[in-house]
Amino acid sequence: MEKAGFPIVNITAVPEVSTMLGLTRVLKGESIVNVLGNIKLSKEQEKRLRRKYVLRALEILKMDIKEKQVFTLEGKY
Amino acid sequence: MNQKKLRVMHYMNQFFGQEGHEDRADMKFLVKEGPVGPGLALQKILGEEGEIIATIICGDNYFAENIHKASEEAVKLIGPYAPNLFFAGPAFEAGRYGIACGAICKIVQERFGIPAITGISEENPGVELYRRDVYICRTERSALRMVESLSNMANLALKLISKEKGSKLVSGENIGRPSEDGYFSRGVVKNEHTQKATAERAIDILLVKVQGKPFQTELEMVNFGVIKPPAPMRKNLSLCQIALISDGGLVPKGNPGGLKARGNLVWSGYEIENFLPEDFSSANYEVAHTGYYSAHVLANPNRLVPADILRDLEKEGIIGKLHPIFYSTSGNATDYKRCGEMGEEILKELKNKGVDGAILTST
Numbered sequence: 001m002e003k004a005g006f007p008i009v010n011i012t013a014v015p016e017v018s019t020m021l022g023l024t025r026v027l028k029g030e031s032i033v034n035v036l037g038n039i040k041l042s043k044e045q046e047k048r049l050r051r052k053y054v055l056r057a058l059e060i061l062k063m064d065i066k067e068k069q070v071f072t073l074e075g076k077y
Numbered sequence: 078m079n080q081k082k083l084r085v086m087h088y089m090n091q092f093f094g095q096e097g098h099e100d101r102a103d104m105k106f107l108v109k110e111g112p113v114g115p116g117l118a119l120q121k122i123l124g125e126e127g128e129i130i131a132t133i134i135c136g137d138n139y140f141a142e143n144i145h146k147a148s149e150e151a152v153k154l155i156g157p158y159a160p161n162l163f164f165a166g167p168a169f170e171a172g173r174y175g176i177a178c179g180a181i182c183k184i185v186q187e188r189f190g191i192p193a194i195t196g197i198s199e200e201n202p203g204v205e206l207y208r209r210d211v212y213i214c215r216t217e218r219s220a221l222r223m224v225e226s227l228s229n230m231a232n233l234a235l236k237l238i239s240k241e242k243g244s245k246l247v248s249g250e251n252i253g254r255p256s257e258d259g260y261f262s263r264g265v266v267k268n269e270h271t272q273k274a275t276a277e278r279a280i281d282i283l284l285v286k287v288q289g290k291p292f293q294t295e296l297e298m299v300n301f302g303v304i305k306p307p308a309p310m311r312k313n314l315s316l317c318q319i320a321l322i323s324d325g326g327l328v329p330k331g332n333p334g335g336l337k338a339r340g341n342l343v344w345s346g347y348e349i350e351n352f353l354p355e356d357f358s359s360a361n362y363e364v365a366h367t368g369y370y371s372a373h374v375l376a377n378p379n380r381l382v383p384a385d386i387l388r389d390l391e392k393e394g395i396i397g398k399l400h401p402i403f404y405s406t407s408g409n410a411t412d413y414k415r416c417g418e419m420g421e422e423i424l425k426e427l428k429n430k431g432v433d434g435a436i437l438t439s440t
Contacts, residue, residue: 001420001421001423001424001435002304002306002307003304003417004307004421004424005307005308006307006424006427006428006434006435007307007308007309007310007433007434007435008307008322008434008435008436008437009434009435009436009437010437010438010439011436011437011438011439012438012439012440013440014439017439018439020301021301022301022302022303022304023304024304024305024306024307025306029438029439032369032440033369033370033371033372033373033374033440034373034374034380035325035380035381035438035439035440036379036380036381036383036438037373037377037379037380039373046380047379047385047386050379050380050383050385050386051386051389053383054383054386054387054390054436055390055395057436058314058319058390058396058434058436061309061310061317061319061434061436062309062310062314063309064308064309065306065309066306067306068303068304068306069306
């Protein structure tokens with residue numbers, strides 16, 4: 001999809017695999033088995049965390065980047 | 078070996094086809110009966126095994142500028158000759174010619190189910206474009222090594238076609254490793270019997286490696302190349318339609334799309350409204366993916382497919398729209414090439430529906 005020029009962000013706990021494949025917009029997720037959640041949190045806290053991830057992903061989709069980059073919730077990797 | 082001689086066809090460009098130089102690079106296809114130019118040497122090498130019944134010739138520019146169209150035209154011309162073996166080139170370092178050789182071999186083996194072999198030198202773009210699809214013999218850069226290159230191509234072809242081990246034409250049972258048989262790696266992993274167990278072989282390689290000596294890996298990693306980052310979504314976010322995709326294998330109970338838990342080759346689209354409503358029930362899902370522990374996702378699928386958040390953002394007007402279909406596939410020991418095709422297929426749907434951007438979650 002990226003090769004065709006379509007903006008897409010990949011959320012994964014293993015960004016190394018994504019960048020090896022050449023993906024350019026990569027956001028490091030929470031964990032492999034729970035990309036956008038965390039069982040240590042309450043249901044409400046977990047949903048807040050997930051919302052942060054999604055908003056960050058949308059922000060990355062709006063970002064001009066020159067080369068492939070791995071992002072975290074806070075900033076660049 | 079063969080009762081009957083193989084019917085062989087040979088492709089070459091205008092130059093080797095003795096039709097001219099750059100001035101004739103725009104020429105369309107032409108078929109000559111029997112061998113031409115390097116085909117004469119190839120005929121000698123094949124000897125009693127096969128007979129070059131015809132030579133198909135095309136200009137370098139015409140082919141390279143119209144790869145798809147030219148390939149189809151070639152198929153029409155080749156069909157009536159009913160060959161059972163096809164050669165192209167060798168093209169050595171000639172870029173357009175190398176691409177044409179790769180393309181014609183690819184379509185010939187697809188359409189006629191016969192082995193199609195070419196020879197190209199390493200730096201030629203034809204190698205990277207077609208080595209996964211066709212057997213490309215490694216040649217030197219210069220055409221001075223014509224006979225040697227043709228011999229390698231013929232040897233590989235005869236091995237491919239040989240039924241000695243009861244192999245079918247394209248099963249490749251008789252084919253050695255790329256380094257043994259002089260062709261470019263096709264990225265294929267084959268089972269082999271070995272005397273030593275994996276752990277022993279791994280230690281052997283490691284010991285050689287730490288001594289700084291040359292070693293040969295058993296599994297070459299594919300070079301995936303560089304992708305230019307796509308332009309970002311330009312519209313105001315509040316106008317953007319966003320799609321959700323995941324390779325984590327989340328599907329409705331019963332897996333109606335038939336996703337495989339390992340080595341999957343398909344994707345499925347599900348209406349989010351039905352698939353993952355606010356009041357979802359965990360009992361309605363399964364995960365077709367053996368590569369991760371899926372209990373957390375099954376307990377709350379939003380952890381993989383954040384439909385809950387996207388729905389909220391849509392209601393709040395932060396995004397324009399959540400695309401109503403969720404695209405699911407399972408990425409676990411999946412074929413790289415097929416993954417690319419699935420991406421193209423899903424993208425086609427997204428573009429048809431005016432989707433502006435997508436979030437792909439991976440496990």
